[in-house]
Amino acid sequence: MSNAYIDQFPAEAKVIRAAFYSSFFALALGGVFGIIQTLHRTGYYRFIDSADYYTVLTAHGVFLVISFTIFFLVGIFTWAITTSLDRGVEDLRFTWGWYGLMAVGITLTGVAILAGFTDATDISASVLFTFYAPLQAHPLFYLGLVLFVVGTWFAGVDWFRSWWAWKAENPDERIPLPAFMVLTTMLMWYIATLGVAAAILLFLLPWSLGLIESVNPLLTRTLFWFFGHPVVYFWLMPAYMMWYVLLPKISGGKLFSDPLARVVFVLFLILSVPTGIHHQYLDPGIAEGFKFIAMTNTMFLLLPSLLTAFTVVASMEHGARQRGGEGYLGWLKALPWRDPVFAGMALAGLMFAAAGFSGMINAGMNINYLVHNTFWVVGHFHLTVGTAVALTFMAVTYWFLPQVTGKQLWSRSVALGQVVLWFVGMTFMSNAMHRGGLLGIPRRTAEPQYDGFEFEAAVGSVAELDAQIALGGVLLTLSLVLFFANVVGTALNGRSDDLPDNSYAGTLSGPEDAPQILDNLKLWTAIAVVLVIFAYTFPLLSIIDRGGLFGPELVELPLSTLDLESISALALAVEQSTIATLETTADTATAVIAGVIP
Template sequence: MTFLHQYPKAAKVAKANFIVAFIALAIGGLFGFIQALHRTDVFRGFFNSGEYYTLLTGHGVLLALIFTTFFIAGLFVWGVTRSLDREPENMTFTWSWFWLMTIGLIMTAVTILGGLVPDSSIRAAVLYTFYPPLQAHPAFYIGLALVIVASWMAGADWFWSYNKWRKNHPDERIPILTFMALFTMMMWYVCTIGVAVEVVGLLIPWSLGWVTEIEPLLPRTLFWYFGHAVVYFWLLPAYYVWYAILPKLSGGRLFSDAMTRIVFVIFLLLSTPVGYHHQYADPGISVGFKFYAMATTMLLLLPSLMTLFTVVASMEHGARQRGGKGYLKWIGKLPWDSPAFVGCALAGIMFAAGGFSGMINASMNINLLIHNTIWVPGHFHLTVGTAVALTFMAISYWLIPQLTGRKLKFKTLALIQPYAWFLGMTLMSNAMHRAGLAGVPRRTAEPQYSGFEFEPIFGTMAEMDWQIAIGGTILTISLILFLWVITASWMGGEKSDRPVDDYIPEPLSGAEHTPKILDNMKLWFALAIILVLLAYSFPLWEMISDGIFEPGALPRPS
C-alpha cells in the first residue's frame, strides 16, 4: 500500500499539480539555456536581443512563480493528506483551486509568449518583477492575480483539513508534516497581501486604462514586501523535505522535532519585514528602515544555521545506523548511490554556499558593489535554482512512485542527474559571481559595451562567458535527464504495491519534548503581522500620503 492506494483522490490532485510544474520547468529551463548562450555571445541565432527579454520574463515567471507554486501545492497535498490521514474535505473545492491556478498560469504564459509573435499587441516583456511604468497586457496581471488567489484557496483547503482533524484529535500535537505546511502557508498569506494589493489595487486598473498615471516606487515597494518572503515560500518546502524526508533517506530519523518547529516559527515572523534589502539602492526609503530590514535579514541566518545543524545531525545519525564511524568517515556511509538522497544533500551543500553570497547581498553598503549585477542571479541560482529546484527534482524520484504506484525507471540516469546539476551550477554560478564583482549587469541581452570594458579582478571576460555557457549546457542536460526519467517512470514504470520505501520514522527527540506554545498559530501569526506593520507602515504612508498615484509617470509598453 502506498499513497496512491490509500488516498486515491489526493494522489490525483498532487499528480495534476506536478504535471503542470514539470511542464513549466521544461519550458522555463529551455529559455534559460537559450539565455545562457545568448548573453555570453556564444550563440545568438535563436532570437534577437529584443526578444531576449521575453524569454527572460518567461524563464523567471515559469520557474520562480509557476514551477515552484505548483510543485509546492502538490507536495503539501501529499504531506497534509498523509500526516492527517484524511483525503481533502471537498474535492470540488480542491479541484477548483487547481483549475483556477492553471487558468491564471495560462493567461500569464500566453501574454508572455505573445512577445515572440511579430507585431503582436499581446506582450508582457516586463520580467518577473513587472516594475511599472513598463506595462504588460492586462491579462498578464489578471492571470497572476488568479494564481495568487487560487494559492490562498489551496492554503484554506489544508487549514480546513486540519480543523476537521483537530475536532477528532483535540489533545494531539499538530503532525510535523502538517505543521510545516501550515506555517509556510501562514507566511504566504502575510506576504502575498503586498503583491495582491499591488496587482489588484494598482496594476490591473492601470493596465486597463482606468487610471493613466502610476507612482513607480509604491508598486516596487509592495512587490518587495512580497518579493523576499516569496523566496522563503520556495525554500521552506525544501526545508520540509530536508527535515521530514532527508533523514529517512540517509537511513536514520529526524534529530529534533522541537528544532524543526522553532525554525518554521522564526521564518513566519521574519520573512516579510526584510523586503527593503532589495531596495538598498532606492531613493525614497530612509536609511533607518533599510537598517531595520538588514537586521531582520541577518537574524534569518539563525534558523538557516539551525537547519544546517539539525539536518547534518540527522544525516550523521542515519550514517551511523548504516555502520558509519569516525568524525568524518561516516560521510562515506551515506547512500551516495540513491538519486533522491544525493539530490537533497548536494542541494543542501549548495545552499550553504548561497548563504555566503546572501550575507554579502544583505550587508547594506557592501551590497552596492553588486546590486543588480550578475552576482545576484549567481546567488539565487544557488538558492532557488539549486537548493530549492534540485531538492524538488530529487524528492520527485521518491514521491512520484508513491503517487503513480510505479517504480522508478533508469535509475542510473537518475543518479547522474543531481551530480550533473551540481557540476553545472558550480561552473555557471562561480563565473556569474566573479563577473558581478567586475560590474557586469544582470538582466541584459548583451553585456558588452562600446565605450568601456569591464575589468575582472582576475581571469578574463571571455573565460567567464564560456564558463557560464558550459555550466548552463550541463544544467540543461541534467534537466533533460530528469524530465526523461520522470516521464518514462510515470508512463511505463513497473507497477507495484510498494514502489518505494515510504515509511517515515518518528524523530529522535519527539513532539512530547516540544514546548506547546510553538503550536499556537494565532499567537505567531499576530506577531508576524506586528513586525510587518513596524517595518512597512511608515514608509508606505509616506509614499501614499501625497496621493496613491502621485508623483505619477505615464505607462510605457514593454
C-alpha cells in the same frame, strides 16, 4: 500489495500528479528559455533579436519561480497534510477547484508573455518577473497572476480545513510536523501575498486597463518586494520540509530535533515579510533608517537557516552512524550516495550552504553598493531557488513519482547522473556569475558587452567567465533532458505492487519535547502581523507622502511589440515630445519677451 501513497489516497494522488506534471511542464519551458539566454548573453549563439531576449527572460523567470516551484510545492504540501494527518482532503471538488484556478491563471499569464514573440497580437508582457512600473504588461498578465495567487490561497484553505477537521477529532494531539510546516508556511504566504495583491489590484491592473492615469513607481515596487522576499521562503520552505522529514529517513536515520524544526518554521513565519526593503537598499526615496531596520530583520532571518543546517546535518549523521559510519568526518562515506534522492538533496543542501554566504552579503546594507543588480545576485538565486529548491524538488521527485503514480522509477542510474550533472553545471554557472558580478557585470541584460568600456578581471577573464556560464548552462540542460526522460519513462511503466511505503522520518527528539506554545499558530501569526506593521507602516506612508498614492505623471512604456520598429517609434515619440517641449518653451519665451518689451 504495497502501501504507497496512491494506495492510501488514490484521489489525492491524482491531484498531486496533476500538480507535478504542471510543474514539470513549466520546468521544461523555463529550461528551454534558460539555455537560449545563456548562449545569447555569453555571445556563443545568438539566434533571437536582443530585444526579444527580455521576453525570453520574463518567461524563464515566471515559469520557473512561479509555476515550476509553486505547482510542485502544492503537490508536496497536499502529500504532507494528507499523510501526516492520515486523512484525505475534505472536499475533492474544492481541491480540483484551486488546482484549476492556478492552472487557468498561469495559462493567462503565460500566454500574455509568449504573445510577446509575435507581432500578430498587441499582447505582450516583457516586464520580467518583477514587473516594475512604469513598464507595463498587458492586463492578462496581471489578471493571470491574481488568479494563480488566489488559487494558492484556496489551497491553503483546503489544508487548514483538513487540520481543523483533524483537530476536532484529535483535540489533545500535537500538530504532526509536516502539517505544522505547511500551516506556518501558508500563514506566511497569506501575509506576504497581500503586498502583491495590493500592487496589482489597486494599481497595476487598473492602470493597465486605463482606469487610472498613473502609479507611484516606488510604491508599487515596494509592495512588490513586500511579497518578493517572502516568496523566496515560499519556495524554500517545501525544500526545508523535505530536508527535515524525508532526508533523515533516506539517510537511514531520524530527524534530530522536532522542537527545533518547529522553532525554525515559526521564525520564518514571523521574520520573512518585514525584510523586503533589503531589496531596495539603493532606492532613492526610502530613508536610510528604514533600510537599517530591514537589514537587522534580515540578518536575524539567517538564524532559522543556520539552525536548519545543524539539525539537517545531525540527522544525516544519525543515519550514517546507524549504517556503521565512524569518525569525525568518516561517517560521510557511510551515507547512501548512490541513492539519487539522497545525493540530490545532499548536494542541494551543500549548494545552499554556499548560497547562504552570498545571501549574507546581499543582506548587508552598505556592501549592497558592490553587488546590487549585478550578476552576483543572479548567481545567488541560481544557488537558492535554482539549486537548493529545484534540485531538492527533482531529487524528491524520484521518491514521489512512484508514490503518486504507483509505478517504479524508470532508472535510478539516470536519476543519479541527473542530480550530479545539475550540481556540476550549477557549480560552473553560479561561480562564474558571482565573480562576474564583482566585476560590475549587470544582471538582466541581453548583451553585457559595451562600446565605451570593458569589465576588468583581476583573476581570469570575462571570456573565461562566459565559457563557464555557457558550459554550466549546457550541463544543466542535459540534466533536464535526463530528468524528463525519467519522468516520461516512469509514466510509461506499468503499475507496480512492489513500492516503498508512504512514510516520513521519525524523530530522535519528538514533539513531546517541544513546548506547547509552539503550536499556537494564532499567537505567531499575530506577532508576524505586528512586525510587518512596524516594519512597513512608516516606509509606506513616507513613500505615499512623497510621491502620492498614484504617483506623478509618467511616460508609460507598454511593451506591446518588441521589435526595432517599436524602438524607433519610441525614439520618434521622445524626439517629438522634446521638439514639442522646445517649441512650447520658445513660445513662452516669446510671450514673455513680448510682455516685457512694450
